[in-house]
Amino acid sequence: MKMNKYTIAQLKRGEKGIIGDFSTDVVPVKLQEMGCLPGSEVQLIQFSPFNDLLYLNISGSFFAIRKETASLIEIANAG
Amino acid sequence: MPEQINVALIGNPNTGKTSVFNQLTGLNHKVGNYPGITVEKKEGSCKLPNGLKARITDLPGTYSLNVTSADEQVVVEHLLEKNSENFPDVVVIVADVENLKRNLFLFTQIKDLKIPVVLAVNMSDVMVRKGITLDIELFEKQLGTKIALVSARKGTGIDHLKKCIADYRELPVNSTIGLKEIDSEYFTELQKAFPREELYRLWLKHTQNFDYTNHKNVAVQNASAKNGFPVRSENELKRMQQKETIQRYMFINKLLDKGYKRDISAAKDFRSRLDRVLLHRVWGYVIFFLIMLVVFQSIYSWSSYPMDFIDGLFASLGEWTRNTLPPGALNGLLSEGIIPGIGGIMIFIPQIAFLFLFISILEESGYMSRVVFIMDRFMRRFGLNGKSVVPLISGTACAIPAVMSARNIENWKERLITILVTPFTTCSARLPVYLIIIALVIPEKTILGLNLQGLTLMFLYALGFVMAIFSAWVLNKILKIKSRSFFIAEMPGYKLPLLRNVAYTVVDKTKDFVVNAGKIILAISIVLWFLASHGPSAEFKNAEEIVHAQTENEQLTGEELNTAVASHKLRHSYIGILGHAIEPVIRPLGYDWKIGIALLTSFAAREVFVGSLATIYSVGNDDEETIKNRLAGEINESTGEKAFNFPTGISLLLFYAFAMQCMSTLAVVKRETMSWKWPLIQLFTMTGFAYIVSLVAYQLLK
Numbered sequence: 001m002k003m004n005k006y007t008i009a010q011l012k013r014g015e016k017g018i019i020g021d022f023s024t025d026v027v028p029v030k031l032q033e034m035g036c037l038p039g040s041e042v043q044l045i046q047f048s049p050f051n052d053l054l055y056l057n058i059s060g061s062f063f064a065i066r067k068e069t070a071s072l073i074e075i076a077n078a079g
Numbered sequence: 080m081p082e083q084i085n086v087a088l089i090g091n092p093n094t095g096k097t098s099v100f101n102q103l104t105g106l107n108h109k110v111g112n113y114p115g116i117t118v119e120k121k122e123g124s125c126k127l128p129n130g131l132k133a134r135i136t137d138l139p140g141t142y143s144l145n146v147t148s149a150d151e152q153v154v155v156e157h158l159l160e161k162n163s164e165n166f167p168d169v170v171v172i173v174a175d176v177e178n179l180k181r182n183l184f185l186f187t188q189i190k191d192l193k194i195p196v197v198l199a200v201n202m203s204d205v206m207v208r209k210g211i212t213l214d215i216e217l218f219e220k221q222l223g224t225k226i227a228l229v230s231a232r233k234g235t236g237i238d239h240l241k242k243c244i245a246d247y248r249e250l251p252v253n254s255t256i257g258l259k260e261i262d263s264e265y266f267t268e269l270q271k272a273f274p275r276e277e278l279y280r281l282w283l284k285h286t287q288n289f290d291y292t293n294h295k296n297v298a299v300q301n302a303s304a305k306n307g308f309p310v311r312s313e314n315e316l317k318r319m320q321q322k323e324t325i326q327r328y329m330f331i332n333k334l335l336d337k338g339y340k341r342d343i344s345a346a347k348d349f350r351s352r353l354d355r356v357l358l359h360r361v362w363g364y365v366i367f368f369l370i371m372l373v374v375f376q377s378i379y380s381w382s383s384y385p386m387d388f389i390d391g392l393f394a395s396l397g398e399w400t401r402n403t404l405p406p407g408a409l410n411g412l413l414s415e416g417i418i419p420g421i422g423g424i425m426i427f428i429p430q431i432a433f434l435f436l437f438i439s440i441l442e443e444s445g446y447m448s449r450v451v452f453i454m455d456r457f458m459r460r461f462g463l464n465g466k467s468v469v470p471l472i473s474g475t476a477c478a479i480p481a482v483m484s485a486r487n488i489e490n491w492k493e494r495l496i497t498i499l500v501t502p503f504t505t506c507s508a509r510l511p512v513y514l515i516i517i518a519l520v521i522p523e524k525t526i527l528g529l530n531l532q533g534l535t536l537m538f539l540y541a542l543g544f545v546m547a548i549f550s551a552w553v554l555n556k557i558l559k560i561k562s563r564s565f566f567i568a569e570m571p572g573y574k575l576p577l578l579r580n581v582a583y584t585v586v587d588k589t590k591d592f593v594v595n596a597g598k599i600i601l602a603i604s605i606v607l608w609f610l611a612s613h614g615p616s617a618e619f620k621n622a623e624e625i626v627h628a629q630t631e632n633e634q635l636t637g638e639e640l641n642t643a644v645a646s647h648k649l650r651h652s653y654i655g656i657l658g659h660a661i662e663p664v665i666r667p668l669g670y671d672w673k674i675g676i677a678l679l680t681s682f683a684a685r686e687v688f689v690g691s692l693a694t695i696y697s698v699g700n701d702d703e704e705t706i707k708n709r710l711a712g713e714i715n716e717s718t719g720e721k722a723f724n725f726p727t728g729i730s731l732l733l734f735y736a737f738a739m740q741c742m743s744t745l746a747v748v749k750r751e752t753m754s755w756k757w758p759l760i761q762l763f764t765m766t767g768f769a770y771i772v773s774l775v776a777y778q779l780l781k
Contacts, residue, residue: 025314025317028565028567029145029320029321030142030143030147030489030567032321032324033184033324034142034181034569035180035181035184035328037324037325037328038325045354046354048452048453048455048456049358049359049360049363049453049456052455052459053455053456053465053566053568055452055570059180060178060180061180061181062569062570063567063569063570064451064566064567064568064570065566065567065568066565069566
């Protein structure tokens, strides 16, 4: 695994991880309220065609976010 | 004890909140708007077991009480205004049993407002199949609530829910989390400043001042310094909000760990298998295109039978009225003004109903979210957003709810562009115009098994869509608005649409369309009839003698003479004078003055066009005729050709495709953008563009 940031955007299809700490000003409140919080489990379900949206399951909530948002949220430990 | 209590129904989107509402209230409901704003308001009532009457308000779906949109604003205001007569005595939170965690988040927020809350856990019928078990006793104790397991789909548990509502006085009002743990100094001081208010209510009031059009948190609490408690910067407040969110989830997770079990091995494959096909990079688009094709073909072909029936019905009703009532002004007004005018709109009920039917099925099933997902990339290229698909598709029903549905687009620039281009999509009010003109100028042939008239209609829909996309691209280049791009879309599970919900939507929306359009059309047809049957000059009053004198040498039958008199009268009536005055402007587009009148009246609302033509042409016309036959027989006085020939027809179709002719849409755009600038830009550029395109088309084709 690379040493630089490992974020949700780097997950492979079907892969799971635990969300690490993030700074509040980069991740919108709305996303946090949907359950995207440090310590939550995240699974990448699917990419949209042309790789622009990521379809995620974050602790039981299913939603899609854009890649640039996903690349702000680090994964604490892949697996 | 009060006879009636207020019940507010609150929940996340896609939890079946509306189904629960329908189950509780049945046909006892009405749809309206909140005064001053255009958020839909649904209200109904039901009898509770203890004899109380419950007035139930179905509030817009929301994930949280932290306001980021106008819809959420409505929910929060409803819960904060304690002195309002609408303030709920009890709140029912509708939660989806499969998504309890996120639903409980909203629950804890509302609970902290110290309002009695009942938790309705919906879709309980799938619990066994999905391997879910729920320790209800533990939940009720920990959450301080009563839980009703309901299935709005199967209609079970509703009686128990009613009982829980009736016993609302026994519900405890306690907080779920301790706000003081977040920032003890701040919250202690806040409470001191307003000792009589609940702490969470205060906190919400201080953070909810949100300008959701620009996504900037406008200086939250200048007033607070005066009251002597610590001021926090916007960033600090955000951090506190995050802590609050984490605290809520910690509380919920602890509870779920103990009382909620889900056997993961139990089947859940349906969703992912369907997703794999519907979101596929090729099949996803093919399926989307096919669905749209089927929708529009069926709208066209299924509704033709009921439409012909209604058309004929109004024709004979007019005839019957004319022959039954004594001759005079009332007879004329009814048989030549009101009946044809109203008939002109009633005829489109089948089509509009079908359109709403398909749209509500697409939304209910969860498919619309998949379209958002596969279209985001494409839409972004044009400065739009995957979610713009919803306004653009539901714009085919009506631009008003469509413009409002742009609200859940988080990015202001993308939202603004979506609002501006949505009126290009072919709304149901254009449908009457398209249908009648297509029927007149496009031959009834089949090509490759597809109906040519249906294809033309589909082409017009596509044209509206392409135009919307194209102008979005232009706007994206012109508009210099900086806003953070952010996107989040829920991907709900697939559901079989509930027949009852779909039926209610279709009936409500169709009724709404007919009543609203009907009012305008009624007024306009009365005015039109008056203007068409009265005239200022002697030419009008003495029409009979003048025509008799002119035609003395021609051997006219009685019928031909009557027609000649009628058309002489119409030409010299008020409406005729007005029509001739504007003729120079519209002649280059291929329209005669009668079409011009219909064009003028349809600037208020497009659907008036057919009704207006029906009224204009029926004045002085004694035959029992359907609208279509009347128009087909019409001759353009200056060219001597059919008034509705191919070039004129195409020119009209294009004009209606592009022109902005709907006052209600302009009003909604003004509301949603909070400025007259945008609706005015829409009015002038769209209509100007329509004029040029129709001009070019007519001049090339004639």
